[in-house]
Amino acid sequence: MMDTTVLTTIPSAADIKAAAERIAPYVNRTPVLQSPRFNDLAEGDFYLKSEHLQKTGAFKARGAMNTILVHKDEALENGVITHSSGNHGAALSWAAAQIGAKAYVVMPSNAPEAKIASVKHYGGIITFCEPTLEARESTAAQIQSETGALLIHPYDNYNIIAGQATATYELLQDHPDLDHIFVPVGGGGLLAGAALANKYFGKAKVIGCEPAAASDAHESFTSGNWTPVSKSDTIADGLRTSLGRKNFPIIQKYVDDIVLLTEQEIENGWHYCLETTKQLIEPSAGTGIAAAIREKTDGKTGIILCGGNMDVRKFALR
Amino acid sequence: MMDTTVLTTIPSAADIKAAAERIAPYVNRTPVLQSPRFNDLAEGDFYLKSEHLQKTGAFKARGAMNTILVHKDEALENGVITHSSGNHGAALSWAAAQIGAKAYVVMPSNAPEAKIASVKHYGGIITFCEPTLEARESTAAQIQSETGALLIHPYDNYNIIAGQATATYELLQDHPDLDHIFVPVGGGGLLAGAALANKYFGKAKVIGCEPAAASDAHESFTSGNWTPVSKSDTIADGLRTSLGRKNFPIIQKYVDDIVLLTEQEIENGWHYCLETTKQLIEPSAGTGIAAAIREKTDGKTGIILCGGNMDVRKFALR
Numbered sequence: 001m002m003d004t005t006v007l008t009t010i011p012s013a014a015d016i017k018a019a020a021e022r023i024a025p026y027v028n029r030t031p032v033l034q035s036p037r038f039n040d041l042a043e044g045d046f047y048l049k050s051e052h053l054q055k056t057g058a059f060k061a062r063g064a065m066n067t068i069l070v071h072k073d074e075a076l077e078n079g080v081i082t083h084s085s086g087n088h089g090a091a092l093s094w095a096a097a098q099i100g101a102k103a104y105v106v107m108p109s110n111a112p113e114a115k116i117a118s119v120k121h122y123g124g125i126i127t128f129c130e131p132t133l134e135a136r137e138s139t140a141a142q143i144q145s146e147t148g149a150l151l152i153h154p155y156d157n158y159n160i161i162a163g164q165a166t167a168t169y170e171l172l173q174d175h176p177d178l179d180h181i182f183v184p185v186g187g188g189g190l191l192a193g194a195a196l197a198n199k200y201f202g203k204a205k206v207i208g209c210e211p212a213a214a215s216d217a218h219e220s221f222t223s224g225n226w227t228p229v230s231k232s233d234t235i236a237d238g239l240r241t242s243l244g245r246k247n248f249p250i251i252q253k254y255v256d257d258i259v260l261l262t263e264q265e266i267e268n269g270w271h272y273c274l275e276t277t278k279q280l281i282e283p284s285a286g287t288g289i290a291a292a293i294r295e296k297t298d299g300k301t302g303i304i305l306c307g308g309n310m311d312v313r314k315f316a317l318r
Numbered sequence: 319m320m321d322t323t324v325l326t327t328i329p330s331a332a333d334i335k336a337a338a339e340r341i342a343p344y345v346n347r348t349p350v351l352q353s354p355r356f357n358d359l360a361e362g363d364f365y366l367k368s369e370h371l372q373k374t375g376a377f378k379a380r381g382a383m384n385t386i387l388v389h390k391d392e393a394l395e396n397g398v399i400t401h402s403s404g405n406h407g408a409a410l411s412w413a414a415a416q417i418g419a420k421a422y423v424v425m426p427s428n429a430p431e432a433k434i435a436s437v438k439h440y441g442g443i444i445t446f447c448e449p450t451l452e453a454r455e456s457t458a459a460q461i462q463s464e465t466g467a468l469l470i471h472p473y474d475n476y477n478i479i480a481g482q483a484t485a486t487y488e489l490l491q492d493h494p495d496l497d498h499i500f501v502p503v504g505g506g507g508l509l510a511g512a513a514l515a516n517k518y519f520g521k522a523k524v525i526g527c528e529p530a531a532a533s534d535a536h537e538s539f540t541s542g543n544w545t546p547v548s549k550s551d552t553i554a555d556g557l558r559t560s561l562g563r564k565n566f567p568i569i570q571k572y573v574d575d576i577v578l579l580t581e582q583e584i585e586n587g588w589h590y591c592l593e594t595t596k597q598l599i600e601p602s603a604g605t606g607i608a609a610a611i612r613e614k615t616d617g618k619t620g621i622i623l624c625g626g627n628m629d630v631r632k633f634a635l636r
Contacts (some may be wrong), residue, residue, distance in 0.1 A: 281596075
């Protein structure tokens with residue numbers, strides 16, 4: 001019998017609903033925050049989907065949990081593996097632990113303390129390697145061949161996309177009449193998911209928010225040709241990666257626009273969110289706030305606050 | 319007929335209930351947050367009363383709103399005035415605006431931009447003066463004599479105390495079985511209110527949390543003699559003031575203990591809260607977190623997160 005839960009094509013409305021049901025016992029139904037002071041200052045009517053309050057501090061818990069549950073038997077037998085050192089590594093560790101599976105996380109030897117601590121906290125088995133993509137891939141391949149662990153890509157995967165789509169699906173369940181939704185874009189899992197959820201369940205314009213300093217999604221979207229990232233020196237560390245191959249066509253077809261934010265705008269958005277809502281978001285989430293402040297959208301505007309993980313120990317009070 | 323709403327003695331249970339009803343249409347019923355990750359790391363079962371999500375970003379909105387409503391006719395006729403440049407100034411401005419009254423706020427010329435902006439945002443009428451207590455008091459007295467505005471003390475006032483008590487009253491409505499409650503103490507409005515609310519509606523031990531670098535409440539509590547603050551060089555800027563004369567006897571009688579926190583513990587508590595809950599609290603609120611981490615209380619422990627106002631623009635992302 002064909003296993004229809006392992007998606008090999010663009011997720012349907014039913015696939016997104018199924019993902020939402022599948023992960024519901026594990027993830028948080030995150031609140032949609034409204035802040036009168038934020039609305040005053042940004043001059044609009046904003047609905048903040050608060051994935052910084054998600055398990056593991058980022059939306060990544062959704063896709064990881066969905067994909068592990070879809071591959072449950074395999075994951076339980078041999079474990080799962082990733083060489084993403086960002087939020088996906090912690091999310092995969094957490095998701096694997098929910099069903100008692102092992103998660104192997106390959107991290108560069110120079111990874112930030114906070115990220116190492118987070119993966120450890122959620123029970124991930126860390127292997128350090130040289131800080132190059134080549135070393136990460138070869139180390140992961142070696143662990144895979146030794147353990148048979150399933151490699152789960154952080155975004156270039158339809159089950160991951162269906163999982164991330166559930167954030168926007170929930171937002172639209174709460175506020176079906178949103179006119180715009182701002183969504184940060186790095187690898188494109190969150191944005192592709194948002195665009196699909198909105199296509200099936202909403203009527204909003206979906207706007208990707210990308211750092212000008214890592215503008216590959218904007219270039220790909222504008223040119224119609226998938227273009228890898230050539231530079232990525234942005235404070236929005238979660239958005240430094242290239243758009244995924246599976247993500248690009250979805251974004252190309254169903255996203256309305258991708259806007260570019262300067263580093264100053266992103267930092268300003270981050271400050272703005274802290275000041276008015278008292279919510280700690282990560283710099284990547286500042287792109288959505290920055291775009292909302294600048295674009296002056298009419299009607300009801302959703303913003304996906306993608307996560308809240310960052311090294312706050314660098315902020316000294318004296 | 320005697321006006322029984324202007325309190326001239328220690329608030330009763332009925333006074334606190336009346337204050338809660340009086341201010342309910344204006345203030346937020348703030349959430350009581352729980353964080354599995356915070357509980358894991360601090361090794362306890364914690365309930366965070368989130369006054370950083372209160373109107374104006376601090377519990378001060380409660381006392382200010384209560385006192386202005388009690389003096390509504392006077393406030394509408396001549397306005398209200400304060401020379402507190404902290405959260406009380408913004409709270410009084412906000413509360414006055416709710417009923418269409420004027421609020422005069424005397425601020426030192428070197429007050430932080432963020433505080434000036436906050437008072438302005440809520441419609442307070444600012445008069446700048448030399449940065450000395452003498453100049454603040456004489457400037458306030460002059461405006462008072464010109465306008466007839468009612469001076470509302472930030473904490474040494476029974477109606478203020480009854481208003482602040484509503485934070486703990488709400489917490490105990492949600493969780494009547496708390497075993498401990500940690501409460502920051504500066505002037506003692508919040509702590510005296512917490513102790514009274516717990517005396518009437520709870521069964522917890524109430525523990526004041528004070529910076530060792532501004533330890534007057536601890537000294538007064540331990541010696542039994544009201545002792546003004548002699549040094550106050552602490553990052554917990556909301557807690558630099560001396561205990562109020564009306565607040566001290568309440569605290570003396572109904573608070574179980576006052577613990578002292580080092581600057582390092584306060585900063586650590588602040589970091590800890592940001593990391594695990596993604597909530598921006600102000601340094602003063604870090605005392606409650608720090609005490610909870612150190613004291614390792616059994617059972618259910620409440621923590622009053624007193625506010626979330628601080629200058630976050632000093633935190634650069636690059």
